[in-house]
Amino acid sequence: MKKKLGLVSLTLVTASVLAACGGGSDKTASKEKPKTLVISTFGLEEDKMQEDVFKPFEKKYNVNIVLETGTSSERLTKLKSNPNSTVDVIELSQSNAADGVSAGLFEKVDTSKVPNMENLIDSAKELSADGSGPAYTLNxxxxxxxxxxxxxxxxxxxxxxxxxxxxxxxxxxxxxxxxxxxxxxxxxxxxxxxxxxxxxxxxxxxxxxxxxxxxxxxxxxxxxxxxxxxxxxxxxxxxxxxxxxxxxxxxxxxxxxxxxxYANFNTININKNSKNKDLAYKYINWRLSQEVQEKTAVSLNEAPTNKKVVLNEETAKNKTYGDVAKxxxxxxxxxxxxxxxxxxxxxxxxxxx
Missing domain, CATH: 3.40.190.10 (Periplasmic binding protein-like II)
Structure with a gap:
């Protein structure tokens, strides 16, 4: 994410002054440098994605997220042509994800590292039964x-x-x-x-x-x-x-x-050549969480796949939920x-x- 240089510079100066006066703490001095997670995703409503999905994740896990955006087929084609790309996780439509699985591009998902997969609706669980990346929304x-x-x-x-x-x-x-x-x-x-x-x-x-x-x-x-x-x-x-x-x-x-x-699940998969798989697993679990899906149901019009999320009539409108899902x-x-x-x-x- 973009950082303001002036704020960073001011923080460094302040830290130096405190250290010189004996006011710096070991905790501040030893704070780890943020890791980078590269996410390939749809370019829709990016401001709302930043607010409800990316920035809270960055703050919680000390991460800098770098985005690659575009249509599902464009981004899959790009990954196919360069499987050693820096992309860590990729959000795709159901058919593109199936194509990527067939091409051997993705890590087989270890469900023990994504506890929120246990809370998925049955149809989403079926989609991931073969180790494919889980679905975070249905449309x-x-x-x-x-x-x-x-x-x-x-x-x-x-x-x-x-x-x-x-x-x-x-x-x-x-x-x-x-x-x-x-x-x-x-x-x-x-x-x-x-x-x-x-x-x-x-x-x-x-x-x-x-x-x-x-x-x-x-x-x-x-x-x-x-x-x-x-x-x-x-x-x-x-x-x-x-x-x-x-x-x-x-x-x-x-x-x-x-x-x-006609329905489509949007799914999240991990590039099998990712160097940040532990962090990628954390992101997937975050995207499937009740906390995040309750927010994105409102801001991004995403129907939840976490069965703990219950939508009121107004929020459920224009989503693949309830009667429409049936x-x-x-x-x-x-x-x-x-x-x-x-x-x-x-x-x-x-x-x-």
Missing amino acids: SIGIVYNKKTAGKEIKEWDDLWDSSLKGKVSIPDITTTFGPAMLYVANNHKNTEAKTINGKTAFEGITGLAPNVVKTYSKSSDLANMFQSGEIAAAVVGDFAVPIITGSNPDVAYIVPASGT RTNKVDSNLVNKNLASWINQWNRILNN
């Missing part, structure tokens, strides 16, 4: 739309295909956290009886949606400007970004279709990763040419 997708410019009330996924929304819709790019979930949505639009995704059927659905899609996006934070400028009237988005989008425009509403939604469907991360290269090519031919 899912819904639809945000401008009630004045959409031309109709939007209630279900199928409404996105309505001709009244031609050139008015934005969806997450295939390479983002929820890009593959769009294929599930498109698949079910064509075949509501589908139990799993069929690539051919899914891309038939995407082809049908294409006239309505004015832009795909990589960063959900960009949607606020797109709504504000009138560039779009509706979008598919992860619930973690809803406050950013709806807060800037009172005409924009968020709905989760009654037919269900309506979530899984995206098969292994299936996605197996087919992603082919799917990206098909996606780009249809939407990005």
